[in-house]
Structure formats: structure tokens, C-alpha cells
Amino acid sequence: MRQFPRPKVLVSRCLEFDNIRHDGHIVRSDIVRALMPLADLMPVCPEVEIGLGVPRDPLRIVRVNGEDRLIMPSTGEDLTDAMLGFTKDFLDDLGNIDGCIFKGHSPSMGIDDARVYAKASLSPVVKKSAGLFAGRVIDEYPGYPIEENDRLRNVRIRHHFLTHLYTFAAFRKAKADGSMEALIEFNRNNRFLFISYDSSIATEMSLLQGSEKEISLIFEEYGSLLGSLMRRPGSIDKKVNAARDMFFTLKDITQEEGSFFEDMLGRYADNRISEDAMIEVLRMLAFRTQGDVSYNNTFLYPYPEELKGKADETRDKEYWDK
Known part of the structure; x- marks a missing residue:
């Protein structure tokens, strides 16, 4: 993991x-x-x-x-x-x-x-x-x-806060390393997460990797953009686009899986299934095609699983006993 x-x-x-x-x-x-x-x-x-x-x-x-x-x-x-x-x-x-x-x-x-x-x-x-x-x-x-x-x-506020928090913690670690290699790796691991927030700011952040400025200035500018990017969560459409972009990078995907995934994205956009359900399917497909490398994808694993709240607080309640 x-x-x-x-x-x-x-x-x-x-x-x-x-x-x-x-x-x-x-x-x-x-x-x-x-x-x-x-x-x-x-x-x-x-x-x-x-x-x-x-x-x-x-x-x-x-x-x-x-x-x-x-x-x-x-x-x-x-x-x-x-x-x-x-x-x-x-x-x-x-x-x-x-x-x-x-x-x-x-x-x-x-x-x-x-x-x-x-x-x-x-x-x-x-x-x-x-x-x-x-x-x-x-x-x-x-x-x-x-x-x-x-x-x-609130579940949505909590999810955004924890995603924001662990992203900033990982960036602090990359900044302490201070190398362009560390920044490139951080940006690669967060590529689809950042797209799900704001693709235009994410593009600006990616372009900084080719800058000729001093590395300390690049990290400073990158950090400022990161704060702007994560100020608030992205829209449903942006999350759908990020999920689709990630899906297209996966290898050995069958035509049937592609059709199923597009149908699932439609159901997510229509609020018929949850974001967690969509992410779980992506996790499974990513692990099948990428193995352990998929765990580095922060769109799929933004923070530790232990911090997730219960999916259904009343799941174990017995409604039929009299």
C-alpha cells in the first residue's frame, strides 16, 4: 500500500x-x-x-x-x-x-x-x-x-480536508528534498488528483517542471499554485474527466470494460452511485494492470483508509426484530 x-x-x-x-x-x-x-x-x-x-x-x-x-x-x-x-x-x-x-x-x-x-x-x-x-x-x-x-x-468536507492535508504533507516532503526529481515524482503521483480539482492550474504546475528558474523559486511558485488548486474541491464534471483520463492510461482494457466504465461514469454523474464506488472500480482496474505502482496514485489513495468514516452508520442495525 x-x-x-x-x-x-x-x-x-x-x-x-x-x-x-x-x-x-x-x-x-x-x-x-x-x-x-x-x-x-x-x-x-x-x-x-x-x-x-x-x-x-x-x-x-x-x-x-x-x-x-x-x-x-x-x-x-x-x-x-x-x-x-x-x-x-x-x-x-x-x-x-x-x-x-x-x-x-x-x-x-x-x-x-x-x-x-x-x-x-x-x-x-x-x-x-x-x-x-x-x-x-x-x-x-x-x-x-x-x-x-x-x-x-460532514463527509464531503472531511474528505476534501484530508485529501488537502495529506497532499500538503507529501509536498512538504518533496520540498525538503529540494530536487527537481522529487518535484517531478510528486507531480506524477498527483496528476489525476490535480486534474480532478482544476486542469488549467494543474497544467501550470506541470509546466514549472521545465522552468529554468532556481529550484527554490520553482518550489515556491509550485506551492502557491497548489494552494490555489486545492482551495475547494472540483466539480463532478472535473472528477469524471479525471477518472476517464486515468482509465485511458490503463493497459489491457477490454472493450466490454470500457463500455462498463463509461456507463458507470454516467451513473456517477447522475448521482446514481457514489464517488467511492467509482474509485473502487478504478482501483481494481489499476491494480490489475499496474500492480503495486497503482498505490502511488493519489486520486485513488488520497489519505489512509483508517481515516474514512463508516460507509453506512446504520448498516448493522436490525430492523426486523420485534
Whole structure:
């Protein structure tokens, strides 16, 4: 099977690690728990790091003279400078990561759903934005897979996040190697995955392999394009085209198999079968014609199988017992 890299993931410390939420509780997270044996998780709680206790009074982002400030309503204390100071020092020392999983709705860790209030108390929400810590992380790591725990309960969001995460981890490994050979191999293994996101950006990335620029600049430009490419998943049509392109590269395919595959793609496009069903057929055909080499194809194997959720949560439920 494919040898997956170990992603480096920044995680809210209240997710599965410690009872440090403002109410003294821990937040259970299936995705964090599943990643623990397969990734290097780096837990952080900026609110605790700036000296706040557990439990603690809740914080709010408050609009003050046109500026968003982090306020503790119970005391009126302004913690903005302390939070931003910690965040800067933390990010200066953080180094390479491949993605983040944060606690949503948090004034420090929310990605885009932290409430901003008109006043510290008894006031309406004027907008939603990123928390003070998370917002700086997003600015520092543009294009990286950064998600909130609650959103990762959704199967499609989870699949995209994990694909994004493991792709970035593999690119970090290629970049550390620093050779054109490593970049060519990375691009080859991801060829059909990238087509399934955006074929025009994928073409730009491929053309960089023939560039005469310094290799460090090529990796930098390639990484920027990779972030743009994986900002959001590709459409159904793009996935169909990628699957068809890959199918045409397989050897010893019979005419009957070709007809079956085209019919299957039509059923997938019409939402009659799932993406997983389509991929399983491609896996079987690729293994038959390519052997173990097929495991390197990230379109077929984007992340470890252990991270997939159950296909049918109610499959083993007995509906006929009375």
C-alpha cells in the first residue's frame, strides 16, 4: 500500500487533549481522535497561554471605534494586545505545518464564524469573522487546509480536508528534498488528483517542471499554485474527466470494460452511485494492470483508509426484530 507521510497539524487543545474549554470541559472530536496515531498533532489554547484560567469567563470580540477588540465582558478587560502578542511569538516559532483543526465559534480559534458584537454586553452581532488567533494563522499559511471541528463531521468536507492535508504533507516532503526529481515524482503521483480539482492550474504546475528558474523559486511558485488548486474541491464534471483520463492510461482494457466504465461514469454523474464506488472500480482496474505502482496514485489513495468514516452508520442495525 501507499506509504503516507505524517502530517503536522495544529489543533485546538480543547479538542480531545485537555479539559480547558472556558467552562472546564473537553470537546470530543472524531477526526482528531482518528488522526492521533497517523499525524503529529500540535495542540494549543491561546486563551490559556495568555494567562487565563480554567474555568474562565467567556470572551467576546467587540467592535470598538471601528476596530475588533477581544474583551472579557465580566471585567471589561481588553485582552487584544496580549492575544496578538502571543500569536506573533507563537507563529514566529511554529515552522512547518500542513494544516489546522480549530474549535469553531471561538473568539480566538474560530475560522469565520466568531461573533463580533457591537458592545461587550447586551448587544447584537454585527458580523462574523475569524478569531484573533485563527485569523493570523490563516494569513500566515494561505491556501493551507484549515478547518473547524464541527464542519469536519460532514463527509464531503472531511474528505476534501484530508485529501488537502495529506497532499500538503507529501509536498512538504518533496520540498525538503529540494530536487527537481522529487518535484517531478510528486507531480506524477498527483496528476489525476490535480486534474480532478482544476486542469488549467494543474497544467501550470506541470509546466514549472521545465522552468529554468532556481529550484527554490520553482518550489515556491509550485506551492502557491497548489494552494490555489486545492482551495475547494472540483466539480463532478472535473472528477469524471479525471477518472476517464486515468482509465485511458490503463493497459489491457477490454472493450466490454470500457463500455462498463463509461456507463458507470454516467451513473456517477447522475448521482446514481457514489464517488467511492467509482474509485473502487478504478482501483481494481489499476491494480490489475499496474500492480503495486497503482498505490502511488493519489486520486485513488488520497489519505489512509483508517481515516474514512463508516460507509453506512446504520448498516448493522436490525430492523426486523420485534
